[in-house]
Amino acid sequence: MKRLIAILCALGLGACAPAGQVQRLDAQAGATTPIAAYNPGRPDPLPAARPNAEMVRDFLELGFAMESGRGIERFSRFEGPVRVAVSGRAPGTAEADLDRLLARLRNEAGIDIARLPAAAQPDSHAGNLITVEFLPRRQMQAVVPSAACFVVPNVTDWSDFVANRRSPLIDWTRVVTRTRAAVFVPADTTPQEIRDCLHEEIGQALGPLNDLFRLSDSVFNDDNFQTTLTGFDMLLLRVWYSPELQPGMTRDQVAARLPTLYNRLNPRGRGHAGQTPGITPRAWQQAIEQALSSDGGATRRRAGAVRALSLARTQGWHDSRLALSLMLSARLAPRDQGAEALNDLLSAAELFRASPGGEVHAAHIDMHLAVQALANGQSDMVLELTQRAMPIAARTENAAFVASLAFIRAEALALQGRAAEADRLRLDSQAAARYGFGSEAAVRARMDEIARIGAAARQMAAL
Known part of the structure; x- marks a missing residue:
């Protein structure tokens, strides 16, 4: 969940302005001004560069705990094709950025994921569904003050989430087979922050629910230096959706299969024990x-x-x-x-x-x-x-x-x-x-x- 400011946001050694000072759209000065086309070119993410043994440990730590420290007893994921629906008023470049992300997830992580046809109604879709809903930041933070954007299981829209926000229905630790998730993104922020939210929250909707500060090569890290899914993240998601893993597995069962999976999918990471980071104190x-x-x-x-x-x-x-x-x-x-x-x-x-x-x-x-x-x-x-x-x-x-x-x-x-x-x-x-x-x-x-x-x-x- 993106909730901390990006520490690149201000200049100089002595001060760092809150992200909102430069990242939030000015409703009068800029909200209706056309944004020039930004084209980052063909995706070229930094590759996964650590030994597989290290990444196995990271997978387990990311996959079997929440950010809060609560444990997750069973491995969970979607089974079968996943479709993505957009609701609310998607601003500017958001839908193009979403399509670019989904193409990367198909090509790099091997996940069967695509946009739901525009004519289809999300509430009538019978298969696996991730809904991306764009809302005013003020509306979001009135309910979840600390979150820039976030993802919730087993709901399809904002009203559904609000009605169930104190219900065990939206407790990720109880989810085994994922079928529904909703990503809530502020519509009144910068194109880059919207894009960053899409990457991290859809990444979490599909895969790990934890963030680790020690992962300098991942978006699953609340320091927010990595702004788009990296090669490490895509490899993790490819392993996450490998047929050798199934929802409901215990940590030990998943751990037993990970070395073989990583060695098959990332041959250059074989044969090195890597570093053991040890426990990171709360x-x-x-x-x-x-x-x-x-x-x-x-x-x-x-x-x-x-x-x-x-x-x-x-x-x-x-x-x-x-x-x-x-x-x-x-x-x-x-x-x-x-x-x-x-x-x-x-x-x-x-x-x-x-x-x-x-x-x-x-x-x-x-x-x-x-x-x-x-x-x-x-x-x-x-x-x-x-x-x-x-x-x-x-x-x-x-x-x-x-x-x-x-x-x-x-x-x-x-x-x-x-x-x-x-x-x-x-x-x-x-x-x-x-x-x-x-x-x-x-x-x-x-x-x-x-x-x-x-x-x-x-x-x-x-x-």
Whole structure:
């Protein structure tokens, strides 16, 4: 369930604005303005890159527990073809993004899933059904305040969910054979956030219901760095729907079959034991959630980051969990701790680059370093850092990230007197920016934010 802010959302080491400041559509300024076509090209997800033995453990941890920590006793999934219906007023690019996702699920995960014909009525469909309903954010959060979007079993629409929200009918831990699920998505947010919701919530409707912060290569991770289903996720779903597994299996029964399945479907992951991550204490997860949350202000978030880093070091971790703790501690550090924060950020980048999928996190760190370099007038370094990050941003289809990097890069070009190149880059980035930030006003706010940093650097250079 997407409920934490994306920590790439603000620039600089010292602050992170709530996602709503840049991601929510402005009803007057942008809601009716046509959004330029954003085309990420042919899907090219980062591949599953860890040993199969590791991914077997991840499958079991994702598949037999809820995010809350509640255990799931029996394996569950849909049996047979799955159809997807859309209700509510689907905004802009949502249906095209949905079709792109369903094509990926067919091609990469081998799932028989498709749109229900437009003329068909969802409530009369006799087979397996996932309904995607678009609603005003305010209506959704009046019932589920903390959720940006979410998925519920055994209902077909919002009224059905509201009528049963305290009923055991919608308790995922009681579901064995899935037949119905409803995904609720806010209609009044950015195209990118809608797309991200579709990927994560339909992914959970089909497969695992848990999120693990240590999975830097998965959307089933509430740090929200991975915005679309990855190669790890598609391989997991392909295994999930393998004929060797059946609804109702126990954890031990599933565990007995997973090594053979992964070795067959992912031959290059054979023969390596991988790393055993060990238990992730709930206290560390809660500290990370506090650091990422938009509630409580900077002081409370900083306290969560400090506690998470302390716990990570106490555990002796040297993986993505320590890297995330270091990154958040650096991002939220007071300005008078800038040198220490920079060291923590560089250490986090090194750890992420050694983690599968962590190149995405490292690219975000490059963006923040580029901002610092821009503020100091180091235009060559800005161009180097943004050039390194841009291919990862584009490959993972993170339009907001692509646009932010382009705007930072444009300011560096302007610092070098290359104004025409800078203007062309800003113009070429508008499609990604509108898709990522949602409205002309939000795009302008992001451009202006970065332009102020560039202007200050030019003033400093002129002294």
